[in-house]
Amino acid sequence: MASGENSLTGALSGIRVGRVAAPLREQVLDGLRDAILNFELKPGERLVERELIERIGVSRTTIREVLRELTAEGLVVVVPKKGAVVYAPSTEEAKDLYAVRASLEALAVRRFIERAPADAVEALRETVDEMEKVVAEGGDMLALLHAKDRFYNVLLAGAASPTIQDILGRVQARVRLLRATSLSQPGRPRQVVQEIRALVEAVASRDAASATMLCDAHLDKAAATGIKALDADPTT
Incomplete structure (x- = not known):
């Protein structure tokens, strides 16, 4: 499924990160996981690091750690020439x-x-x-x-x-x-x-x-x- 900036913007608009309640990484991880499981981010949609950094307002290191965790959970896969995408089952x-x-x-x-x-x-x-x-x-x-x-x-x-x-x-x-x-x-x-x-x-x-x-x-x-x-x- 093709993705676009509007889709990514809408899906990430609900992610709010703070500095007190939970570690920043956990807040971002929970937010992206929920966006995938609630189908705000669609199967097959690209997760571009630069866009995630800009929309959520966190560091590249945090985004990469979160994407690694979501990959380990099976919700994200890394596709050659496309990068990280939301899992879409064959x-x-x-x-x-x-x-x-x-x-x-x-x-x-x-x-x-x-x-x-x-x-x-x-x-x-x-x-x-x-x-x-x-x-x-x-x-x-x-x-x-x-x-x-x-x-x-x-x-x-x-x-x-x-x-x-x-x-x-x-x-x-x-x-x-x-x-x-x-x-x-x-x-x-x-x-x-x-x-x-x-x-x-x-x-x-x-x-x-x-x-x-x-x-x-x-x-x-x-x-x-x-x-x-x-x-x-x-x-x-």
Whole structure:
């Protein structure tokens, strides 16, 4: 995807750095990470050091350190002759990420069923209600992503597995970009709400077999939708 000064200016306008609350580097890192995850900076968009320095008002050293950290997180990649750009998954990378998600999320569902108390199940239901409300009100992509983030936060907390959280955390940023690609397809948000609600009801019944099957089915549909969208986008 092509980038322009207006896009970069708008995306960075929300980054405010101070000298007291948190180290300067951390403020810039958090600001750029949020701009990417909230799609203010688009997949494939160039991150030009000079422009970042001018717009944010920090040193070249700080910008380079932040870009290195974002590269380590998988949100930025360095492309020959282009420099740093926001990560845009290829079809093959997307397939692998969906496969990782399928295995880990199905395991998280099983651990949630084994370990989570009743109030965690109700909290999970509430996140689906929130997703449904966002979709019914025609909420934007960012609102829907935040609602689905809360679903996964509750699921992982109830699964009580630091191992699953750690491994998923390493790919979570890239997974979020894929999630947006899938959810952006016509009709997909309503399907997602239906799929997740069915999954939660199986979880509430402590039916691990059905819940695992529904989790796998949800991710199969997400993968099919997301990969189709990537294939149709000539910029990825």
